[in-house]
Amino acid sequence: MRLVVLYTFLLSLLVMPLQVFADWQRFAALKEKIQDMTPIESGLELSLPLVADDGSAVPLKVVFKGRLAEDEQITRLWILADKNPNPDVIDFEISEHIPRIELSTRIRLGESQTVYALAQSNQGNLWLAQQEVRVTVSGCLMSGDDTTAEKVMSQPRVALPRNPITGEAAELRTMINHPMETGFREDDQGNLIPQQLVESLQVTRANQPIFSANFHTGTSANPFVAFFLDQFDDLTFTWTDQQGQQLSE
Amino acid sequence: MSDQKNTFSSSRRQLLKGLGLVSIFPAISACAATGTSKASAGRVVVIGGGFGGATAAKYIKRGNPAIDVTLVEPNKTFYTCPFSNLVLAGERQLDSIGHNYDELQQVYGVKVVHALAQDIDPVAKRVSLSDGQTLQYDKLLLSPGIDMRWNAIEGYDEAAAELAPHAWKAGPQTLILRQQLEAMEDGDTFIMSVPGNPFRCPPGPYERASLVAHYLKQHKPRSKILILDGKDNFSKQGLFTAGWQAHYGDMIEWVSLSNDGRVVRVDAARKEVETEFGTRHQGAALNIIPPQKAGFIADRAGVTDQSGWVPVNPVTFESTQVKDIYVVGDATVAAPMPKSGFAANAQGKVAASAIVASFAGITPLDPVWANTCYSLINPDYGISVADVYRVQDNQIISVEGAGGLSAADASDNIRRSEAAYAVGWYNAISQDTWGTKL
Numbered sequence: 001m002r003l004v005v006l007y008t009f010l011l012s013l014l015v016m017p018l019q020v021f022a023d024w025q026r027f028a029a030l031k032e033k034i035q036d037m038t039p040i041e042s043g044l045e046l047s048l049p050l051v052a053d054d055g056s057a058v059p060l061k062v063v064f065k066g067r068l069a070e071d072e073q074i075t076r077l078w079i080l081a082d083k084n085p086n087p088d089v090i091d092f093e094i095s096e097h098i099p100r101i102e103l104s105t106r107i108r109l110g111e112s113q114t115v116y117a118l119a120q121s122n123q124g125n126l127w128l129a130q131q132e133v134r135v136t137v138s139g140c141l142m143s144g145d146d147t148t149a150e151k152v153m154s155q156p157r158v159a160l161p162r163n164p165i166t167g168e169a170a171e172l173r174t175m176i177n178h179p180m181e182t183g184f185r186e187d188d189q190g191n192l193i194p195q196q197l198v199e200s201l202q203v204t205r206a207n208q209p210i211f212s213a214n215f216h217t218g219t220s221a222n223p224f225v226a227f228f229l230d231q232f233d234d235l236t237f238t239w240t241d242q243q244g245q246q247l248s249e
Numbered sequence: 250m251s252d253q254k255n256t257f258s259s260s261r262r263q264l265l266k267g268l269g270l271v272s273i274f275p276a277i278s279a280c281a282a283t284g285t286s287k288a289s290a291g292r293v294v295v296i297g298g299g300f301g302g303a304t305a306a307k308y309i310k311r312g313n314p315a316i317d318v319t320l321v322e323p324n325k326t327f328y329t330c331p332f333s334n335l336v337l338a339g340e341r342q343l344d345s346i347g348h349n350y351d352e353l354q355q356v357y358g359v360k361v362v363h364a365l366a367q368d369i370d371p372v373a374k375r376v377s378l379s380d381g382q383t384l385q386y387d388k389l390l391l392s393p394g395i396d397m398r399w400n401a402i403e404g405y406d407e408a409a410a411e412l413a414p415h416a417w418k419a420g421p422q423t424l425i426l427r428q429q430l431e432a433m434e435d436g437d438t439f440i441m442s443v444p445g446n447p448f449r450c451p452p453g454p455y456e457r458a459s460l461v462a463h464y465l466k467q468h469k470p471r472s473k474i475l476i477l478d479g480k481d482n483f484s485k486q487g488l489f490t491a492g493w494q495a496h497y498g499d500m501i502e503w504v505s506l507s508n509d510g511r512v513v514r515v516d517a518a519r520k521e522v523e524t525e526f527g528t529r530h531q532g533a534a535l536n537i538i539p540p541q542k543a544g545f546i547a548d549r550a551g552v553t554d555q556s557g558w559v560p561v562n563p564v565t566f567e568s569t570q571v572k573d574i575y576v577v578g579d580a581t582v583a584a585p586m587p588k589s590g591f592a593a594n595a596q597g598k599v600a601a602s603a604i605v606a607s608f609a610g611i612t613p614l615d616p617v618w619a620n621t622c623y624s625l626i627n628p629d630y631g632i633s634v635a636d637v638y639r640v641q642d643n644q645i646i647s648v649e650g651a652g653g654l655s656a657a658d659a660s661d662n663i664r665r666s667e668a669a670y671a672v673g674w675y676n677a678i679s680q681d682t683w684g685t686k687l
Contacts, residue, residue: 052446054480056481221507222506
C-alpha cells in the first residue's frame with residue numbers, strides 16, 4: 001500500500017493549491033449569498049452521481065449533520081450549479097417543524113460542472129458543500145426532449161411513509177408533472193420556447209407553513225422533492241406555477 | 250481465425266487487423282521474434298472470463314506469447330447476456346449462448362483456473378482463490394462485470410431473486426424467468442422493473458420486453474407486459490415504441506419515472522411491486538432488474554470509488570486508484586461508452602495492448618473504439634445504434650457525426666437485414682472473444 005499512499009500524497013500536493021483558489025469564491029451567484037462570511041465547509045453533505053448519464057434528471061441528496069448552537073436551526077438551503085445558463089437550481093425554506101435536514105430532488109445539469117449546496121441557520125451561520133459531476137450522454141442512450149408536452153401542472157403526488165408514527169422522523173415524497181420549460185430552448189423553427197415553470201411547492205400543517213421548495217430552471221421536469229417529517233396529519237401541499245395557477249393535494 | 254500455428258508474422262498481422270486503430274506493436278514483435286519466448290516476459294492474472302476478460306487474455310498472448318497469462322473464472326461455460334432474451338422468448342436454447350475456454354487454453358496458451366477470486370493484495374500483488382491457491386502477478390486485469398445492489402429496492406435480495414429473477418446475468422436466472430413465462434396463463438401480466446442509469450446494457454430491458462411480447466403474441470395473446478421504469482427516457486426509445494406499436498399493438502405498457510414508474514419495494518412471493526408514490530402492481534411473472542455496481546472483487550482490490558464503479562485511465566484502462574490493476578467492461582466508469590459486451594471486448598483489447606506495451610517499456614497510443622448495440626423487436630426485425638469513441642483531455646468522448654441510429658422510416662427489408670446483422674455480430678464477437686467451439 002506504500003506506493004498508493006505515496007501517489008495519494010503527491011496527488012494531494014498537486015490538488016491542494018488549486019482548491020484554495022479555484023473554489024466558490026469565483027462563482028458570483030454563490031459569492032452574492034455568502035458575501036464576507038466564511039462558510040463552514042464540513043457538516044453539510046451533498047451527494048450526486050460522479051458521472052451522470054443523463055443531465056436532465058440527476059438525483060441529488062443533501063444532508064445536514066453539522067453542529068448547531070442552542071435554538072439554532074437551518075432555515076434556508078440553496079442548490080446552485082456554476083455552469084448552468086441560470087445557476088439557480090432549487091432552494092428550500094425550512095421551519096423548526098422539519099425534524100431532520102435530508103432533502104432529495106432531481107436536477108438539470110447542462111454540462112459537467114460543480115454543484116454547490118449552501119445552508120443558512122437562523123443565526124446567520126453558513127455551511128457549504130460541493131461536488132463535481134461529469135455529464136455525458138451515454139452511448140445507446142438518447143435524450144427524449146418532448147416539445148409537445150402540455151405546459152400545465154398535472155398529477156400532484158404525495159407519498160407518505162407506509163406506517164407513519166407521530167414523533168418518528170420519516171421521509172415523504174412529492175412530485176408534480178410539468179415540463180419545466182427553461183426559456184433557453186428553441187423549437188424546430190429556431191424560435192425560443194417561452195419559459196414556463198412551476199415556481200414553488202408549499203407545505204402547510206393546519207394552515208401554518210412548515211416547508212417550501214422554490215423551483216428554478218435547474219430543477220428537473222416533473223419537480224420531485226423528498227424530505228422528512230415527524231407529524232403527518234393535516235398536511236396540505238400546494239404547487240404554484242408562474243401564471244399563478246395552484247394545485248393542492 | 251484459422252491461424253492456429255500462431256507464428257510471429259501471422260499473429261502480428263491478425264493482431265493489427267483485430268486491434269484496428271490500436272496498433273502499437275512493432276517494438277514488441279521485434280523482441281518476440283528474437284526467440285527469447287521461453288523466459289516469461291511477465292505474469293498477468295485476468296479475473297473474469299466474459300467479453301472483457303477472455304478478450305484481454307487472448308490478446309495479451311497474441312501481443313506477446315512470452316507473457317504468462319492466467320484467467321480465473323469460476324464457470325466452465327460462460328453464458329452471454331446478449332441473445333439471452335432470445336432464450337427467454339424460446340427462440341434459442343441456452344446452450345447456443347454458452348462459450349468455453351478450450352480455444353484460449355489450447356490455441357493461445359492461456360492458463361485457465363476455474364475458481365472464484367476471493368481477495369486481492371495489491372501490495373504483495375497476490376490473488377487468493379476459492380480453491381486455496383494464490384496467484385502472483387505483475388499486472389492484474391479485472392473484468393468483474395456487475396453485482397446486484399441487493400436491498401437497494403426494499404425486499405429484493407438474493408433469495409427474492411429466485412422468485413422474481415433479474416436474469417441480468419445469463420444462465421440459471423434466464424431459465425427461471427423462462428419458466429415463469431411458460432407458466433403464465435393467457436391474459437396474465439408480465440412485470441419488469443428497470444433501474445435508473447447507469448446499468449448493464451441500456452437497451453436490454455426494452456429488447457427483452459419486445460421478445461417476451463413476441464412469445465406472448467404467439468402463445469398467450471391476451472397477456473400484457475408492464476414496464477416500470479426508473480427513467481424518463483431510454484435507449485432507442487422512438488424505434489422501440491414504433492416497433493412495439495407495429496408488432497404488438499398495446500400489449501406493452503411503459504410507465505416512466507415521472508408517471509410513478511420507479512419501483513421501491515418488492516414482495517417476491519406475491520409477485521407484487523410498489524412504486525415511489527404507492528401504486529401496487531401484481532403480475533404472474535415478475536422480472537426485477539435492480540440497481541447495480543461493479544463486481545465485488547473490484548471492491549476487494551480497492552479500485553471502486555464512492556459510486557460503486559471503477560474509475561480508469563481511459564488510454565490504458567488502468568485503475569486511477571491502484572497501480573498495475575487494469576479494469577475493463579461493465580464495472581468501469583467509461584461513459585459515454587455504454588456498459589455492453591461490445592464495449593468490454595474493445596476495452597479488453599486496449600488494456601491488453603497497454604499491458605503488452607508496458608512490459609516492453611513503450612507508451613501506448615491513444616485508442617479509438619466503436620460500439621454497436623443491436624436490439625431485436627422480433628427475430629426478424631432489428632434496430633441499432635452505433636457510436637465511435639476516442640480520448641480527449643484524458644476523457645472518453647463520443648466522436649460527433651460518427652455512428653448513428655437506424656432510420657425511423659426504414660423498410661421491413663432493412664429491419665430484416667439488421668436482425669441478420671445482429672446474428673452476424675453475435676457470432677463474430679463470440680468468436681473473437683472465446684473462439685470457435687473446439
